[in-house]
Amino acid sequence: MKTHKHFHFSIGVVAYPLFFVLLIWIVFWAEVRFNFKFKDYGIYPQTMKGLRGIVFSPLIHGSIKHLASNSVPLLVLSMALFYFYRSIAWPIIIYGILLSGFLTWCIGRPSYHIGASGLIYVLVSFIFFKGVFAKHYRLIALSLLVVFLYGSMIWYTMPIEKGISWEGHLSGLITGLLFAIIFKKSIAKPKKYVWEQPDYNEEDDPFLRHFDENGNFIEHLESEEDMEGEPTKINYIYKKSED
Structure with a gap:
């Protein structure tokens, strides 16, 4: 019975992140194939119409380069989230999308903000700070790995490159830190012999x-x-x- 449960758990760790990455690729394919303009469904700050982008913007990407650059970190980080924090993985993703999107809507420039990078920053920030707060060697090691792989992303929370939504990145960073504090009780504690x-x-x-x-x-x-x-x-x- 234990093996059976572990099998399903392992499938979920891979299946959910893979499904989401596949979904954003399907959306991009449909936009190109049928000449849709999904960009208009992105976050347009401080407008009522732009609020719908809070939900839809993570699925929309402006180019194949934009999509490819988001796919790998999204897959890796979401798998880490489901593996180490299974009980709170879905709340982190769902509320992370909503809160980071709303913050982007509040502080963003008057332009369409699209892409899953806001969610990626939520995951980077949450996993890093969660590991630090946990004081558990496995989670700290995970935090160090995240810093090693994605530490340079911190620079993109500032307006250093034109055409990049640094507001969305900053919103994701703040949201992840906030969740690491709010969900502090869910930190996995090391077993004591x-x-x-x-x-x-x-x-x-x-x-x-x-x-x-x-x-x-x-x-x-x-x-x-x-x-x-x-x-x-x-x-x-x-x-x-x-x-």
């Missing part, structure tokens, strides 16, 4: 009393293999791995 408990006394541990100072099992076992009366010695490391 019995010997890490404050009231642990090694001399009272009934399990360790069966081993000598070299880690060998010294208690006689009541089995056919132990009828000769010799202590059965089992290396502690192997014994632990079998459990």
